[in-house]
Amino acid sequence: MTLRFSPGLQNAVAADSSWRHCLAEGSIEIYSGSQPATADLAVTGTLLATITSSAGTKTNETRATGVVTLSVGATGTDTLETLKLLGVDLLGGAVAFDTSLTVTAAAAALKINRNPKNHFVIATSSVAVITLTAKPGFGALLNSAALATTVGGNMVAAVTSTSFGSGTGGSVAGISAVNGLKLDYNAAAGVITKDTTQTWSGTAVATGTAGWFRYKGAVVDAGALDSSAVFLRMDGSIATSGADLNMSSTVVTSGALQTISTFSFTVPAA
Amino acid sequence: MALRLSTALRNAVLGTQPLKLAMDNCVLKIYTGSQPSSADAAPTGTLLCTYSSASGSLTREVLAQGSVALTGGASGSVDTLTVNSLEIMGSATSFNTSLTQTATDIVTKITNNPKNQLFVASNVGGTSATITITCKPGVGVVTWTVASTVTTITKTDTNIGTVTAGTAPANCLQWGTVTAGTLAKLSTQTWSGAAAATGTAGWFRFEASVTDAGALDSAAVVMRMDGSVSTSSAELNLSTTAITSGVTQTVDSFVVTLPTA
Numbered sequence: 001m002t003l004r005f006s007p008g009l010q011n012a013v014a015a016d017s018s019w020r021h022c023l024a025e026g027s028i029e030i031y032s033g034s035q036p037a038t039a040d041l042a043v044t045g046t047l048l049a050t051i052t053s054s055a056g057t058k059t060n061e062t063r064a065t066g067v068v069t070l071s072v073g074a075t076g077t078d079t080l081e082t083l084k085l086l087g088v089d090l091l092g093g094a095v096a097f098d099t100s101l102t103v104t105a106a107a108a109a110l111k112i113n114r115n116p117k118n119h120f121v122i123a124t125s126s127v128a129v130i131t132l133t134a135k136p137g138f139g140a141l142l143n144s145a146a147l148a149t150t151v152g153g154n155m156v157a158a159v160t161s162t163s164f165g166s167g168t169g170g171s172v173a174g175i176s177a178v179n180g181l182k183l184d185y186n187a188a189a190g191v192i193t194k195d196t197t198q199t200w201s202g203t204a205v206a207t208g209t210a211g212w213f214r215y216k217g218a219v220v221d222a223g224a225l226d227s228s229a230v231f232l233r234m235d236g237s238i239a240t241s242g243a244d245l246n247m248s249s250t251v252v253t254s255g256a257l258q259t260i261s262t263f264s265f266t267v268p269a270a
Numbered sequence: 271m272a273l274r275l276s277t278a279l280r281n282a283v284l285g286t287q288p289l290k291l292a293m294d295n296c297v298l299k300i301y302t303g304s305q306p307s308s309a310d311a312a313p314t315g316t317l318l319c320t321y322s323s324a325s326g327s328l329t330r331e332v333l334a335q336g337s338v339a340l341t342g343g344a345s346g347s348v349d350t351l352t353v354n355s356l357e358i359m360g361s362a363t364s365f366n367t368s369l370t371q372t373a374t375d376i377v378t379k380i381t382n383n384p385k386n387q388l389f390v391a392s393n394v395g396g397t398s399a400t401i402t403i404t405c406k407p408g409v410g411v412v413t414w415t416v417a418s419t420v421t422t423i424t425k426t427d428t429n430i431g432t433v434t435a436g437t438a439p440a441n442c443l444q445w446g447t448v449t450a451g452t453l454a455k456l457s458t459q460t461w462s463g464a465a466a467a468t469g470t471a472g473w474f475r476f477e478a479s480v481t482d483a484g485a486l487d488s489a490a491v492v493m494r495m496d497g498s499v500s501t502s503s504a505e506l507n508l509s510t511t512a513i514t515s516g517v518t519q520t521v522d523s524f525v526v527t528l529p530t531a
Contacts, residue, residue, distance in 0.1 A: 005531065010450075011449070136384075229450075
């Protein structure tokens with residue numbers, strides 16, 4: 001009987017994006033039975049309805065990526081000096097070759113993730129390849145954005161994907177979500193609420209008694225156990241009063257349109 | 271005896287940025303006495319020590335700003351609004367009643383646009399026809415082009431860095447990698463400062479990167495995080511709470527844990 005956040009959401013709110021950005025363009029799934037003990041667990045019960053914008057078919061967001069591959073560098077004087085997306089240096093300081101290109105790429109990814117100027121991407125590395133993944137919410141906005149590197153010494157840092165989100169060179173082109181749920185940022189008293197201009201609704205796909213909901217982020221989430229803290233999820237209870245989501249009736253009939261009129265979420269002051 | 275977030279910080283974490291980016295380049299101050307009941311309140315007690323990176327001299331961040339001023343017209347629309355080539359409004363905004371109301375509508379759109387992750391928009395609390403676009407903390411010195419397109423309405427675009435020039439912070443405190451919902455001090459940074467007074471440490475305040483005058487924040491504009499200080503079981507544990515003026519104080523570890531429920 002409480003809101004529960006997945007480890008992926010917990011981490012994202014700490015490091016990557018606001019609550020609103022993490023949950024924007026998401027969807028709410030309503031299930032029978034009791035909510036799982038934690039939000040990283042697989043869903044339980046019967047899926048009764050999926051709530052989207054005006055019951056529309058949801059297109060999930062695909063997060064754009066850009067790819068940079070290091071090569072040649074072999075000594076401490078070989079450096080990755082800058083890695084710029086739209087002219088913003090994501091690196092925030094040069095990274096010198098250290099031990100191997102694999103270690104150097106990992107150091108660059110860590111530096112990008114710790115850089116206070118980086119509001120765009122989350123960096124990962126594999127061997128000598130640095131992959132930059134757009135934070136949730138950008139959708140297709142950063143597709144074809146200029147991605148460029150500068151180097152020192154003998155280091156080579158090739159933008160394998162030509163640009164960010166090009167869909168080439170191992171990168172992924174971003175796709176903006178469609179018919180996802182939006183949240184309003186209402187500064188009063190630390191509350192975010194359902195976007196009042198949107199209708200949150202969905203047609204029931206089964207008959208049953210609503211017991212709990214899972215609010216999923218914009219990216220596709222099959223609802224399985226999430227052991228890797230990847231998915232942004234918020235679970236809560238459903239009842240007619242006193243729950244995290246209150247419905248006029250918890251009895252859901254297959255084929256009937258379900259509508260959520262209000263939804264809000266508060267971050268405590270302490 | 272609890273970690274307390276100011277209203278501005280709560281709003282930021284809810285609506286505009288994660289905890290790390292909101293509080294990167296922060297400053298830590300330790301005071302005597304008990305922590306205020308709210309992080310919006312002015313600090314109480316005696317300021318014992320201000321911590322910076324390796325006791326370095328602090329430069330606080332100034333957030334760069336640009337603007338779009340709606341200067342004329344009684345119909346039509348603002349069709350696009352880009353900063354550094356990124357569209358931040360999301361879709362066209364039609365003239366609504368007045369230029370001021372239209373500016374308010376645009377501010378709301380920018381604020382709630384999931385694709386806008388770099389800027390905060392405002393128009394003097396809904397009373398101005400000029401939309402001020404402010405970079406979020408951490409961006410520092412930038413001179414980005416602000417460009418809008420309009421139908422019928424007339425406007426003046428002013429680039430980011432021209433309305434207000436950004437200043438990059440220096441020697442401020444930074445955070446490390448998030449794991450398991452915890453945000454920790456950047457392990458490669460030394461958080462220290464020479465004590466400015468003698469006394470018993472009772473509580474601390476993290477101030478975000480921008481200068482914080484330490485007054486009551488009734489308008490929810492100052493991002494702060496308060497907590498208790500002790501030798502154990504507090505939000506910030508020191509080897510001793512007895513602080514002597516002139517002696518360098520160091521914080522070796524600090525962790526914020528976000529709730530799972």
